[in-house]
Amino acid sequence: MHRRALVKGLATLLSLGLLPLNLYARAVAAFTAEQAADVYRELFGSAAILPSDRIHIKAPEIAENGAVVPITVSTDLANTQSISVVIDENPNPLSGTFYLTEDSAPEFSLRVKMGRSSTIRALVRTADGVYMSGRQVKVTIGGCGG
Amino acid sequence: MAGVAAEYxxxxxxxxxxxxxxxxxxxxxxxxxxxPHPMETGARVDSEGALVPAHYIEEVVCQRNGEMVLRAEWGASVSKDPYFSFKLHNSTVGDKITISWTDNLGDTATGDITLA
Incomplete structure (x- = not known):
């Protein structure tokens, strides 16, 4: 149980402000949200979300195993700051957000779990606004365990 | 803590x-x-009918030569043993790429590679 003690110790240090680990605050409410609309609100407030054909999502049309669905997201929108992946029908729709810098290309591949057939969305925040694109993926066997 | 698998x-x-x-x-x-990571959602039930506690990577940080170039926040719906790939502009041979993760239990891991 040494690890637990260590974690507890670190938590105590953190609470005392002795460790500078909390550089970035996780978007907790966006990850616990149960509806895509709530994810958008937590991530982007009241900003308008515009559809864009300059966001590209590669994903299988039919995923036989929902536990491992490979996706590739890229965009040629300028000044991309972050890219979020949202899976509408998952219990918690937000899968992840990638925060880019000027040296990271707005393109990544990832494997995600899908409980059932759903739209996979990529939301891109740029210096100019928030843009979205989506792709339907059919799931034969759900992958959220259960 | 009834309902949680003993092995956990x-x-x-x-x-x-x-x-x-x-x-x-x-x-x-x-x-x-x-x-490599179990990426348990907290909703999965094991073979004995007990709920497996949530255990997943929350944050991934990528550094190049010590400078952060990419950061990601993940939820439990990233697949088990997450695989991801990305691209970095302005890279040269000899650059050291470091990746580290932190999970919801506070554990961390770090790995690095030198571009050749």
Whole structure:
């Protein structure tokens, strides 16, 4: 149980402000949200979300195993700051957000779990606004365990 | 704590090291990362009918030569043993790429690769 003690110790240090680990605050409410609309609100407030054909999502049309669905997201929108992946029908729709810098290309591949057939969305925040694109993926066997 | 599988009280989960691959083409590095991790959602029921507690990577940080170039926040719906790849502009041979993760239990792991 040494690890637990260590974690507890670190938590105590953190609470005392002795460790500078909390550089970035996780978007907790966006990850616990149960509806895509709530994810958008937590991530982007009241900003308008515009559809864009300059966001590209590669994903299988039919995923036989929902536990491992490979996706590739890229965009040629300028000044991309972050890219979020949202899976509408998952219990918690937000899968992840990638925060880019000027040296990271707005393109990544990832494997995600899908409980059932759903739209996979990529939301891109740029210096100019928030843009979205989506792709339907059919799931034969759900992958959220259960 | 009824309903939680007994084996999860043991410190039995051994997490394998991060595996990285990288290549450079025209100044753009493509990095492929495999981050072994159970990525339990907290909703899965084991063979004895007990709920398996949530255990997943929350944050991934990528540094190049010590400077952060990419950061990601993940939820439990990233697949088990996450694989992800990304590209970095302005990369050169000899750049050191470091990837580290932190999970919801506060555990961390780090791996690195030197671009060749």
């Amino acid at each position: 009280f043991l410190e039995a989960i051994v997490i394998k090291p991060i595996r990285l691959r990288g290549k450079i083409k025209n100044g753009i590095a493509e990095v492929k990362a495999l981050l």
